[in-house]
Amino acid sequence: MKRLNRFPLAALAIAMPLAVWSCKREERSFRVQPPAADTTDKVIVSKLRAGQMMATTTQRAATEPSGGPIAPPPPGIAPASKPSAGLVHNGYEENAYAVGEGNRLYLAYNCVGCHFHGGGGIGPPLMDDTWIYGSNPEQIFATIVEGRPNGMPSFRGKIVDYQVWQIVAYVRSMSGMLSKDVAPGRDDHMAGAPPPNSMRYQPPQWSTVGTIR
Amino acid sequence: MLTGNWLRYGCHLRGVLAVALLMTAAAAVHGASTTTAPGTNQETNAPHEDGQWTQPGKDYQNTRYSGLDQINTENVKNLKVSWEFSLGVNRGQEAPPIVVGSTMYVVTPYPNYCYALDIDKAIKGENPLKWKYDPKTEAAAQGVACCDHVNRGCFYDDGKIYFNTLDVHTCCVDARTGKEIWKTKLGDINSGESITMAPLVVKGKVLVGNSGGEFGVRGWLTALDQNDGHIVWRAYSTGPDSDCLIGSQFKPFYDWLKGKDLGVKSWPADHWKIGGGTVWGWVTYDPDLDLIYYGTANPGSWNPELRPGDNQWSATIFARDPDTGQAHWAYQVNPHDLYDHDEINENIILDLPVDGKDRKVIIHPGRNGYIYIIDRGTGEVLSATPYIRNTAAKGVDLKTGRLIPNPEKAPQVGKVIRDIEPASPGAKDWQPCAWSPRTKLLYIPHQNLACDYEAVDTGYIAGTPYVGVNETMYAGAEDPAHLGFYDAFDPVAKKIVWRIKEKFLCWSGTCVTAGDVAFYGTMDGYFKAIDARPDQGGKELWKFKVASGIVGQPTTFKGPDGKQYVAILSGVGGWAGALVSGDLDVRDPTGALGFVNAVKELPKYTTKGGVLYVFGLP
Numbered sequence: 001m002k003r004l005n006r007f008p009l010a011a012l013a014i015a016m017p018l019a020v021w022s023c024k025r026e027e028r029s030f031r032v033q034p035p036a037a038d039t040t041d042k043v044i045v046s047k048l049r050a051g052q053m054m055a056t057t058t059q060r061a062a063t064e065p066s067g068g069p070i071a072p073p074p075p076g077i078a079p080a081s082k083p084s085a086g087l088v089h090n091g092y093e094e095n096a097y098a099v100g101e102g103n104r105l106y107l108a109y110n111c112v113g114c115h116f117h118g119g120g121g122i123g124p125p126l127m128d129d130t131w132i133y134g135s136n137p138e139q140i141f142a143t144i145v146e147g148r149p150n151g152m153p154s155f156r157g158k159i160v161d162y163q164v165w166q167i168v169a170y171v172r173s174m175s176g177m178l179s180k181d182v183a184p185g186r187d188d189h190m191a192g193a194p195p196p197n198s199m200r201y202q203p204p205q206w207s208t209v210g211t212i213r
Numbered sequence: 214m215l216t217g218n219w220l221r222y223g224c225h226l227r228g229v230l231a232v233a234l235l236m237t238a239a240a241a242v243h244g245a246s247t248t249t250a251p252g253t254n255q256e257t258n259a260p261h262e263d264g265q266w267t268q269p270g271k272d273y274q275n276t277r278y279s280g281l282d283q284i285n286t287e288n289v290k291n292l293k294v295s296w297e298f299s300l301g302v303n304r305g306q307e308a309p310p311i312v313v314g315s316t317m318y319v320v321t322p323y324p325n326y327c328y329a330l331d332i333d334k335a336i337k338g339e340n341p342l343k344w345k346y347d348p349k350t351e352a353a354a355q356g357v358a359c360c361d362h363v364n365r366g367c368f369y370d371d372g373k374i375y376f377n378t379l380d381v382h383t384c385c386v387d388a389r390t391g392k393e394i395w396k397t398k399l400g401d402i403n404s405g406e407s408i409t410m411a412p413l414v415v416k417g418k419v420l421v422g423n424s425g426g427e428f429g430v431r432g433w434l435t436a437l438d439q440n441d442g443h444i445v446w447r448a449y450s451t452g453p454d455s456d457c458l459i460g461s462q463f464k465p466f467y468d469w470l471k472g473k474d475l476g477v478k479s480w481p482a483d484h485w486k487i488g489g490g491t492v493w494g495w496v497t498y499d500p501d502l503d504l505i506y507y508g509t510a511n512p513g514s515w516n517p518e519l520r521p522g523d524n525q526w527s528a529t530i531f532a533r534d535p536d537t538g539q540a541h542w543a544y545q546v547n548p549h550d551l552y553d554h555d556e557i558n559e560n561i562i563l564d565l566p567v568d569g570k571d572r573k574v575i576i577h578p579g580r581n582g583y584i585y586i587i588d589r590g591t592g593e594v595l596s597a598t599p600y601i602r603n604t605a606a607k608g609v610d611l612k613t614g615r616l617i618p619n620p621e622k623a624p625q626v627g628k629v630i631r632d633i634e635p636a637s638p639g640a641k642d643w644q645p646c647a648w649s650p651r652t653k654l655l656y657i658p659h660q661n662l663a664c665d666y667e668a669v670d671t672g673y674i675a676g677t678p679y680v681g682v683n684e685t686m687y688a689g690a691e692d693p694a695h696l697g698f699y700d701a702f703d704p705v706a707k708k709i710v711w712r713i714k715e716k717f718l719c720w721s722g723t724c725v726t727a728g729d730v731a732f733y734g735t736m737d738g739y740f741k742a743i744d745a746r747p748d749q750g751g752k753e754l755w756k757f758k759v760a761s762g763i764v765g766q767p768t769t770f771k772g773p774d775g776k777q778y779v780a781i782l783s784g785v786g787g788w789a790g791a792l793v794s795g796d797l798d799v800r801d802p803t804g805a806l807g808f809v810n811a812v813k814e815l816p817k818y819t820t821k822g823g824v825l826y827v828f829g830l831p
Contacts, residue, residue, distance in 0.1 A: 047353035051403055051675025054487060110671065113427070113678020114356070119801020119809055121791060122359060122678065127798050151356025153676050190629045190667040190683040193801035205800050 032091040034162040046147025090137040092169040102170025117192040118174040128204040264771025269366040273498040274562035277647035277724040283777035285728035296335040300823035305786020308366040309766035315773040323362035344391030354380035359427040360788030366411035377408035395442035413496040422492020429487035429513040429679030446538035450490025450509040458538040466592040479523040489513035490527035494557025510555035516668040516681030523548040542592035553637035554580040580639025601640035602691040624668040636664035645722040655702040658719035663689040684807030711751040722766035734763025737818040759783035761822025784823040
C-alpha cells in the first residue's frame with residue numbers, strides 16, 4: 001500500500017509544478033501604458049526623413065501619421081507588469097495584440113521595404129543577435145524616431161509614440177526576444193521567415209537553414 | 214630626431230620627384246587622349262582601335278568590343294595576374310576599369326571614391342596610385358539604395374572624368390589632378406532618389422538618370438553642360454508631355470502610344486508623381502541619326518493593382534535628340550508592368566540584315582525575356598525572340614508591338630502566384646552584353662530565375678520603399694541547378710548558338726576582343742575566358758579564382774609597354790549579391806526583394822571584397 005501510495009504522490013509532485021508551469025500564459029493587461037518617450041531627445045541623426053505620405057489604396061489610408069511632437073504617456077495608469085531588459089519597460093511586449101499591431105504597423109510604415117520579414121535587404125536583418133544601435137526597447141525606439149546615419153530614416157512626427165512602441169515590441173519579437181507566450185496571430189501571407197516567436201536569439205545565419213520555398 | 218628629419222627630407226624629395234613624374238606622365242596622357250577623345254572615331258561599328266577603354270560601353274554603340282588581338286584563343290591560357298589594387302570598399306563592384314593613355318580610372322560603390330592609377334608603375338610593381346577623389350557622398354543615401362550601394366562606372370572625355378554619386382550628384386574631375394571641376398546636385402535622397410548609373414557624355418552634354426524605382430521616385434534623364442555642370446534639359450518619364458519633352462518631333466510607331474499627356478492619363482489620379490520609370494541603365498548614341506537611346510525602369514509600386522492603366526512611360530525605350538532632349542519616338546516594352554520588369558537594359562546600336570534588308574537597329578535584350586530588334590529610326594519592333602523559359606508572357610504581338618501577358622500569372626493582392634518566369638530581375642538585368650563584328654554574335658550574360666509573387670497593400674511614404682510585393686526567387690524550371698546563363702546569340706538567324714551555364718547568376722558584364730576571346734566573371738569568384746567563335750560551343754579557355762565574387766565589367770586595353778591586358782573588379786554584391794555584401798540573414802527568403810532565397814548558398818562560396826585585378830601574358 002505504502003509503495004502504491006508513494007508512486008502517485010511522487011507523480012503528483014512532478015506533475016503539479018509542471019501543470020502550473022504549463023498554465024503560464026499571457027498575463028494580459030488591458031490598458032498597457034506606453035513608456036515615456038523622453039528617453040529619446042529631439043536630435044535627428046539621419047539626414048533621411050520619412051516624408052509626405054500618399055494613400056494609394058482604395059480601401060484605406062495606408063498610414064496614420066500623428067504629425068505632432070512626441071506625446072507624454074497617458075497619466076494615472078500603473079505599469080502592467082515586470083520590467084524587461086533595458087532602461088524602459090515596454091508593456092506591449094507582454095501583449096500579443098500589441099505585438100500583432102506592431103506587425104501591421106511594420107508593414108504599413110514600409111519598414112518591410114528595407115528590412116523585409118527580418119532578413120534585411122536595404123537595411124540590416126532584424127532576426128539575429130547583431131544590433132548596430134542596440135536591441136533594448138528604448139534604443140530601438142530611438143532608432144525609429146531619430147533615424148540613424150547610415151540610411152535609417154527618421155520617423156519623428158510621422159508615427160504616434162504608442163505605435164512606435166508597438167513596432168518596437170514586434171521588432172524585438174523577430175529575433176525571439178519576447179516571451180514565448182506572447183504569440184502573435186497567424187500570418188496569412190506568403191511563407192517567409194519563421195514565425196517570430198519560434199526564433200532563437202542567435203547570430204546571423206548565412207548558410208542555408210532547411211529549405212524554405 | 215636626425216633620422217626622422219632625414220626621413221622627412223627623403224620623403225619630400227621623393228614627393229617632388231613624384232609630382233614631376235606625374236606631371237610628365239599626365240601631360241603625355243592628356244596629349245594622347247585629346248587626339249583619341251570619344252566622339253572622333255565613333256562613326257563606324259568597328260572603330261579604329263586605339264587600345265584604350267574610355268567609356269563603360271567601349272564606344273557609343275556599347276559594343277564592348279576591343280580590336281586588340283594579342284590575347285587570343287591559343288595563348289589566353291597563359292594569362293597571369295599582372296597587378297592588383299585594393300579599392301577600400303567591400304560592396305558590389307559593378308564598375309568597369311576605364312583606361313585612358315597610361316592611366317586607369319575606377320569608381321567604387323558608396324562612398325564613390327574615384328581612383329586614378331598609373332598603369333606604367335603598376336606593371337613595374339610600384340605604387341600606382343596617382344590620386345583619389347572622395348566626393349563625400351552623404352551616408353544616409355545608403356538608405357535609398359534598393360540593391361546594394363553600386364556604381365556602374367565613370368566616363369572619360371576631353372581630359373575630364375565624369376561619374377555619379379549615390380546621393381544624386383554628378384561630378385566632373387580633372388583627369389590629371391583629381392581636382393573637382395564641378396559637382397551638381399540633381400535630386401534629393403528624401404524623395405527616395407539615388408544614382409547608380411554611369412553617365413554618357415556626348416555633344417557637350419553629360420547624360421544622367423536617377424535610380425529609385427523601389428521608392429516611388431519619378432524617373433528622369435538629365436543633360437548637364439559638360440563645361441560647367443548646369444542643367445540643360447530634363448526629360449521626365451511620367452507626367453505631362455511638356456515634362457516628358459514630348460513635342461512636335463514625337464512620332465511613335467504604334468497608334469496606342471500616340472495621344473496627348475499619356476504620362477498622366479495612363480495612371481490613376483496623381484499616381485504619375487510617384488510612378489517610377491527611373492533611368493539607371495545604359496544610354497547609347499547613334500551619330501548617324503543623331504539620337505540617344507535609353508530605357509526606363511519599372512513603374513511604382515511593384516503591386517500592379519495600385520496603378521491600373523498602361524503607366525506610360527515606365528518600362529519604355531526612348532529615342533531623343535541629345536541637344537534638346539526632345540523625344541523622337543518611344544516604345545513601351547511592358548505596358549502596365551506586372552513584375553518589376555525594368556527595361557533599362559542597353560540598346561546596342563548595330564546595322565544588321567533583317568529579313569534580307571539592311572536595317573539600322575538597336576538590339577535590346579529585354580528583362581521581360583525577349584531579345585528585341587527595333588528599327589532605331591522609327592521605333593518599330595522588327596523581332597522579339599525569347600531567350601528564356603517564359604511563363605509571364607505569351608509573346609509579343611508584332612502588329613501592335615504589345616507584349617501579351619499571361620493572365621494566369623497576373624499578380625493579385627492576397628494571393629501567391631507561383632512559378633512566374635522570368636522573376637523580377639528579368640531574363641537579364643543591368644549586366645551589359647558585348648557584340649563582336651567578327652563573329653556577328655551578341656554575348657549575353659543573364660539569369661535563369663523564376664519566382665513566387667504575392668501583391669500586398671502598401672502606401673507611399675516619401676523616402677521609404679514603395680513596393681507592395683512579397684517575393685521569393687529560385688532557379689527556373691528549365692534548369693533548377695543553374696541560376697546563370699551566358700549565351701551567344703545570332704541576331705540574324707535569331708537563335709542562341711551556344712549557352713554556358715553557371716551555378717550562380719552571371720551578374721557581371723562581358724567584353725569580347727578581336728582575338729575572339731570573351732571575358733566574364735562569376736559570383737563565386739572566377740574570372741573566365743571563353744572561345745567566342747560560333748563553332749566552339751562556348752569553350753572555357755582559362756579561368757582564375759579571384760578574392761571575392763565578380764559582378765563587374767571586364768575591360769581590355771594596351772598598356773604603355775605595348776602589351777594587351779584585361780582588367781576586372783572583384784567584389785560580390787549588387788542586388789544578386791546583397792545577401793553577402795549586406796550581411797543579410799538567409800532565414801528570410803523574402804530578403805532583398807526575394808533574391809536571398811535564390812542565392813542562399815552564396816555565402817558558402819564567397820565573402821565580401823573590393824579588389825582590382827589586371828591580367829596579362831607573361
